[in-house]
Amino acid sequence: MYNAKYIWPGIVIFIVLFSMPFWMNTGQEQYTRPQLALPAGEKECVEPAEWMRANHMQLLNTWRDMALREEQRVYVSSSGKQWEVSLQNTCMKCHSNYVEFCDKCHVSNSVSPYCWDCHVLPKGNQ
Amino acid sequence: MKKDRRQFLKVASLSFLGVAGSAALGPVCQAAAPGEGSFTTAKNALHAKKWGMVIDTRKFAENPELYNAVTTACHSYHNVPTIVENGMPSKREVKWIWTDGYHQTFTDQVDNYPSHEIEQRRYLMLCNHCENPACVRVCPTKATFRRKDGIVVMDYHRCIGCRYCMAGCPFGARSFNFMDPRDHIAQVNPTFPTRMRGVVEKCTFCSELLAVGKMPLCVEASDGAIAFGDLTDPESSVRKLLAENFTLRRKPTLGTEPSVYYIL
Numbered sequence: 439m440y441n442a443k444y445i446w447p448g449i450v451i452f453i454v455l456f457s458m459p460f461w462m463n464t465g466q467e468q469y470t471r472p473q474l475a476l477p478a479g480e481k482e483c484v485e486p487a488e489w490m491r492a493n494h495m496q497l498l499n500t501w502r503d504m505a506l507r508e509e510q511r512v513y514v515s516s517s518g519k520q521w522e523v524s525l526q527n528t529c530m531k532c533h534s535n536y537v538e539f540c541d542k543c544h545v546s547n548s549v550s551p552y553c554w555d556c557h558v559l560p561k562g563n564q
Numbered sequence: 565m566k567k568d569r570r571q572f573l574k575v576a577s578l579s580f581l582g583v584a585g586s587a588a589l590g591p592v593c594q595a596a597a598p599g600e601g602s603f604t605t606a607k608n609a610l611h612a613k614k615w616g617m618v619i620d621t622r623k624f625a626e627n628p629e630l631y632n633a634v635t636t637a638c639h640s641y642h643n644v645p646t647i648v649e650n651g652m653p654s655k656r657e658v659k660w661i662w663t664d665g666y667h668q669t670f671t672d673q674v675d676n677y678p679s680h681e682i683e684q685r686r687y688l689m690l691c692n693h694c695e696n697p698a699c700v701r702v703c704p705t706k707a708t709f710r711r712k713d714g715i716v717v718m719d720y721h722r723c724i725g726c727r728y729c730m731a732g733c734p735f736g737a738r739s740f741n742f743m744d745p746r747d748h749i750a751q752v753n754p755t756f757p758t759r760m761r762g763v764v765e766k767c768t769f770c771s772e773l774l775a776v777g778k779m780p781l782c783v784e785a786s787d788g789a790i791a792f793g794d795l796t797d798p799e800s801s802v803r804k805l806l807a808e809n810f811t812l813r814r815k816p817t818l819g820t821e822p823s824v825y826y827i828l
Contacts, residue, residue, distance in 0.1 A: 489598035497599060506719050509711060510603035511775045523603070527755055555760040556720060558643075558752055 472546050475538035484515050484528070495551075498525060525557050534560040608777030612794035614714035615693065615769055616823040617780075618805045623789035625685045630789055634688065635661050637785035638767070643758040645741075645748035658739040660767040661690040661782055669826075672817050682828055688790075690782070691716065691737040691767035692814060692822030699729035699738065714795075714823060715769045725762040734818050738766045795823060 439445065483490050485497070504510045505523040513521045522528050533539045536559050544550065605611075624630050638644070638661045647654045666678065669687040697716045699708050707722035708729055730738045744761045752758060756772070759765050770780035778784075783792045793800035802825070805811075811825040 485598045485601070493599055502719075502721060504603045506717065507709065508603065509713075509771075509775065510605055511609075511772075512604045512606050513601055514604060515601040516598050520604075522606075526757060552760075556757045558754050558757060561754060 469546075472542040474542055475535040477532035477534070480532045482517075482519070483532075484513060484519075484521050498529075498553075501525070525553065530557075530560050534562070536560070536563040606776055610774045610777055610779075612713050613796040614695075614794060614823065615774075616714075616793065616795035616802050616825065617690075617693075617769075617783075618791040618802045618809075618811065618825045618827060619688050620789045620791075620805075620809075620827045621685055621687055622827060623787075624688060625681075627787070627789070628686070630786055631663050631686060631688065633785045633787075634782045634790070635663075637781040640751065641753055641756060641781055642768075643745070643749050643753050643756055644765075645745035645758075646750070647743075647748050656740075656742040658741060658745065658765060660739075660765070661688065663688055669814060670812055672815055673812070687826065688782075689735070689737070689814075690824065691769070692735055692820070692824045693767075693769055694823065695821035696819060698732035698734065698820060702728040702732040704728065711771070715771050717768050717771055718764070718766065720757075720759055720763050720765070723763040725764065727764060729764055734815050734820065735822075738764050740764050 485493075490497070501513065501523045504513075511523045513523050515521060530536075536554075639646070639659075642660060644660050645658050647657045649656075663686040666673075666683045666685060666687065669689060693714060693716045695714065697708075697710055700710050700716060703709075704726060705722045705724055707720070707724070708716065708718050710716050725740065727740055730740060741759050741761050741763055745759050746752070749758065770778070770782075773780060780792055783790045791801045791805050793802040795802060797803060805827065806825060809827040811827050813822045813825055816822070
C-alpha cells in the first residue's frame with residue numbers, strides 16, 4: 439500500500455470520530471421518559487395516550503389542513519367522541535401547563551416546534 | 565392419499581369463499597384504529613354557495629359610532645395589532661377592516677361633481693373575497709386560496725412573506741407583519757391565534773365563526789348596517805338588499821368580481 443503511514447492513522451481517526459456518539463454515551467445515564475403534568479379533570483384524550491405520544495405531530499398537521507382547507511372543523515375520534523379541531527381551544531384547554539407538558543419532552547428530545555409563535559398559550563404560561 | 569377432481573374442486577371453492585368473505589367483512593367488523601378518526605362539520609355550521617356582504621353606507625353615515633364598533637369588534641377578537649408611530653397610524657400598520665373616503669374607495673367613479681353628502685361619507689373597507697382573486701393567482705405557496713363557498717382565506721403556516729399578494733390585491737386588503745405583532749396587541753384573545761413577524765394577514769369573513777354557526781363579528785356589531793348571506797340564493801338577505809337598492813362594488817373594471825357591495 440502506498441502512503442500506509444498516513445492512511446492507517448487517518449482511518450483510525452475517522453472511525454473514532456464517526457463512532458463518537460456511541461462510545462461517548464456508554465456508561466452514561468439512560469434516557470428516562472420525562473414525567474408530564476397531565477390534565478387534572480380530563481381522563482380521555484382525542485386518541486389513546488400511547489398513540490398520541492408517537493403521532494401527535496401528524497395529527498396536528500392533519501387537523502390544520504382539514505380545518506383550514508377542507509372546512510371540516512369537527513374530529514370524530516376512533517372511540518366515536520367528537521372534538522373541535524383546534525390546537526388552542528381543544529388541546530391546550532386540557533394541556534394547559536405548557537412548561538410541564540409540551541416543553542418537557544420537546545426540550546429533552548431537542549425539538550423546537552414553532553407552534554407558539556402564533557398560537558396563544560393558555561393564561562399563566564407567558 | 566389420492567384426491568380426485570371432485571374433492572379438489574370442493575376444497576378449492578370453499579377456501580376461496582372463506583378468503584373472499586373475510587376480506588369483504590373485515591373492514592366492517594374491525595374497530596377504527598387510533599388516529600383514523602373521521603372529520604365532519606358542526607351541525608349548526610353556516611353554509612353557502614357564495615358568501616357575500618352588503619354594507620349600507622347610509623346607516624353608517626347616520627350613526628358614525630358604528631365605524632369604531634365594527635373595527636374594534638373585528639380587530640380585538642382576531643388579535644390584529646395596533647401599530648402607531650409618532651401618534652399616527654404607521655405605514656406598517658396591520659388592518660383587516662378600516663375606513664376611507666369616497667374617492668379612495670370608489671376609484672372608478674369619475675364624476676367630477678359628486679353629491680356632497682356622498683363625497684363626505686366614510687366607507688368601510690375589508691377584503692372583497694373576489695371571485696377572481698389576484699392574491700390567489702400570485703401566491704407561490706398556495707398559502708392563500710379560495711374556498712368552495714367563495715371565501716378567500718390564508719394558511720399562515722404556509723406563508724413565506726413574499727408579499728406578492730399585497731402587490732396583486734388592488735384593494736389594499738392585505739397587511740404585512742413587519743414586526744412581532746404580539747408587542748402591539750393590548751389584550752390577546754386566547755381563543756384565536758396571533759400571527760408572527762414575516763407573514764401577511766387579512767380578513768377571513770370570520771370563517772372560523774361561520775363554522776360554529778355564528779355570523780361575522782362586523783355584521784353582529786353593525787346594528788343591521790351590514791348584511792351577510794348567500795349571493796346565489798335569490799331569497800337571501802343580501803340578494804333582497806341588492807334587488808331593492810342601488811349598489812356599487814369597488815374597482816369593478818378590474819374584473820376581480822368582489823363579493824362586497826355598498827349601498828350609497
